[in-house]
Amino acid sequence: MDWLSRLFEMMPVRGRLDLRCSYSVPWRIEQGPGVTSEIPYHAVLAGSAILDDAVGGRPLLLKAGDILLLPGNPRHVMHDGSGATPLPARNRAAENFTISENLGSDERLDLLCGHFAIAPPHDRLLRGYLPPRLVVHAGTRAGKGTAAQLAGLVSLMRSETADDHLGGHAMLNAPTAMFALVLRLASETDATSRGLLALVGDPRLAPAVVAMFKEPARAWSLPEVARLCNMSRATLARQFQDKLGRSASDLLTDIRMTLAANELKGSSLSTGAVAEMVGYQSEAAFQRAFKSHMGVTPAQWRKTQPPEHDVSLESAVPADRKGSSPTVDA
Numbered sequence: 506m507d508w509l510s511r512l513f514e515m516m517p518v519r520g521r522l523d524l525r526c527s528y529s530v531p532w533r534i535e536q537g538p539g540v541t542s543e544i545p546y547h548a549v550l551a552g553s554a555i556l557d558d559a560v561g562g563r564p565l566l567l568k569a570g571d572i573l574l575l576p577g578n579p580r581h582v583m584h585d586g587s588g589a590t591p592l593p594a595r596n597r598a599a600e601n602f603t604i605s606e607n608l609g610s611d612e613r614l615d616l617l618c619g620h621f622a623i624a625p626p627h628d629r630l631l632r633g634y635l636p637p638r639l640v641v642h643a644g645t646r647a648g649k650g651t652a653a654q655l656a657g658l659v660s661l662m663r664s665e666t667a668d669d670h671l672g673g674h675a676m677l678n679a680p681t682a683m684f685a686l687v688l689r690l691a692s693e694t695d696a697t698s699r700g701l702l703a704l705v706g707d708p709r710l711a712p713a714v715v716a717m718f719k720e721p722a723r724a725w726s727l728p729e730v731a732r733l734c735n736m737s738r739a740t741l742a743r744q745f746q747d748k749l750g751r752s753a754s755d756l757l758t759d760i761r762m763t764l765a766a767n768e769l770k771g772s773s774l775s776t777g778a779v780a781e782m783v784g785y786q787s788e789a790a791f792q793r794a795f796k797s798h799m800g801v802t803p804a805q806w807r808k809t810q811p812p813e814h815d816v817s818l819e820s821a822v823p824a825d826r827k828g829s830s831p832t833v834d835a
Contacts, residue, residue: 508705508718509688515763516627518681522602522619525666529609531589534618539578542628544621544635546683547573547583548643548659552614555586556638570643570656572687576635578620585614602666617662621684626766626799630759634701634749641690651693655686701756703748709734710744713753721760722784727753762798765791769803770810776803 506514526534536545547554549571556565559579567573567583575581584591592607623631643659644652662683691697692706705711712733717725730753731741745753761783768779780791795803 506719508715509685509692511718512631513681513685515760515767516623516631518621518623518684520619520621520681520684522617522662522666524596524603524605524616524618526594526614526616526618527604527606528585528594528614528616529592529607529611530585531587531591532594532607532609532614533582533584533591535580535582536618537575537578537580539620540622541578541632542623542625543578544623544632545575545578545581546617546619546621546687548617548662549573550615550617550659550663552612552616553585554583554614554616557582557584565638565640567640568642570645572641572643572655572659574621574635574639574687575637576632576639577637579637599666615663617659617666627763630763633759634756636697636700636702639687639691639697639702641687641694643690651686651690655683655690658683658686699748699750701749704745707744707748709736710741710748713741713745714756717753717757717760721757721764722782724784725753725757758794758798761785762795765795765803766799766806769807779803 539545547567549567549569551569553569554567556567556573558564559581564586592609594605594607596603596605598604641655642652643656645656688702692702694706697703697706701714705714713730716723716730716733727738727741731738734741736744742752745751745756749756765779765783768774768782769776772779774782776792777788780786780788783791785791785794792802795806799806801809
């Protein structure tokens with residue numbers, strides 16, 4: 506299984522289309538701050554929009570085909586750029602979504618607004634490895650590759666919001682494909698210079714990420730990971746810090762703790778068995794790492810979780826790698 510598929514297996518994503526906006530100039534949208542476990546998205550179908558930088562940087566121009574994700578769900582403002590008082594907008598409920606529109610007659614903005622939701626604590630892992638804002642361009646359906654696939658999916662969503670089709674709610678609120686395509690496209694392009702996508706987008710560093718997602722329980726050492734990338738230990742450590750803002754050991758621990766949290770939630774295995782499955786020979790070491798990462802002990806975490814099985818850890822950790830201890834350092 507590839508690293509991105511394994512990531513979604515580790516942290517299932519839910520989502521919802523909230524609005525289809527149809528605005529004539531002048532218009533303005535203000536959203537957030539919202540729940541940190543939700544990642545808002547905006548897909549520009551037609552027209553253009555200006556996104557203000559929340560910390561005073563240069564505004565970002567969004568054009569038709571652009572898809573914006575805002576990990577962390579900050580307050581954000583989008584507008585037409587005219588500076589004029591926006592026309593009043595009204596909302597009307599469709600069967601499976603809400604339409605927001607104003608009554609102007611100029612060329613209109615056509616925008617899909619929704620959000621992806623990742624259950625805590627997994628949202629922290631994803632937020633921590635994504636940039637504050639992520640923009641990809643979906644291209645056209647006539648093209649090839651990921652951009653064309655994403656354009657086709659957005660086109661399908663556009664069609665579903667044109668009328669209330671049977672099953673439309675399920676079509677519009679099944680987010681994994683869209684989220685996966687956005688992340689895949691970002692990793693294939695220069696959409697981000699930092700974070701997990703920047704790592705996997707670098708052909709020299711991608712083998713390290715792939716290996717740790719594929720075999721998280723293996724006793725990875727820094728020299729071994731560096732050899733996978735054909736670089737020195739010092740260069741690998743520097744590249745991880747530059748692109749991810751943390752070490753290879755941090756990434757491996759995050760992966761292991763995410764898998765452990767899922768298994769503690771979804772099975773009756775003992776803490777010691779879970780520790781072994783994610784690469785810890787010492788239950789005490791696992792207990793310390795888990796509490797440091799999650800803020801509670803494994804037993805406390807398990808006690809507060811509803812009994813459901815979202816992720817199978819057995820399928821995530823190869824049997825021949827169970828029982829090794831974490832040794833990656835930077």
